[in-house]
Amino acid sequence: MYLQPTIFLLYAKNYMLPCLNKKLFGFECPGCGMQRSVSLIFQGEFLAAFTMYPAIYPLFLLFSFLLVNNFRKIKHANQIIITLGIVSVATILTNYLFKLLQ
Template identity: 60%
Template sequence: MYLQLTIFSLSLKEYMLPCLNKKLFGVECPGCGMQRSVHLLLQGEFMEAFKMYPAIYPLMLLLVFLVSTIFVKFRFASQIKLILMLTTAGAILVSYLIKMNILF
């Protein structure tokens, strides 16, 4: 299974899309690094994935929760979803501001 995941991960690298915002304006967008971060996650490089795109873990947690709510009904699903969305948006915003040297 690990070998199959590695082969799949290697083939994904060939199909990564360039950032249109960066190509046109020379400025990274808030999503820059997400594809490479997912690629690193699939390779098992968890710390490198976080360094590439710090919002990857809240985003993955949100996606897992959203998919799981299709199959399982949670008692406070809407509140959990809202908290996860705000956490993800906050992580994206803070990491982008740090990357652009606006914060710290």
């Protein structure tokens, strides 16, 4: 049975994992919003995805580069991976601090 991508996305929203940190302690973790952000990207809502979780695009670049580098070795790959990792972590921490201060 073949499911249309839009139908799959409608059902996927019902099965997103809840944030255990938010349920136990009452405040969001640094990864809160990532699932919803990916869902928004699949729906074509790119600005809303960035608003939901700003680190989604640096993480996407990092994982895309890691995937490409796995099949085709790129010169200076280590420096690029480290830079993308630092940008991703900095974006995650900055977003988390803004959430905590609100």
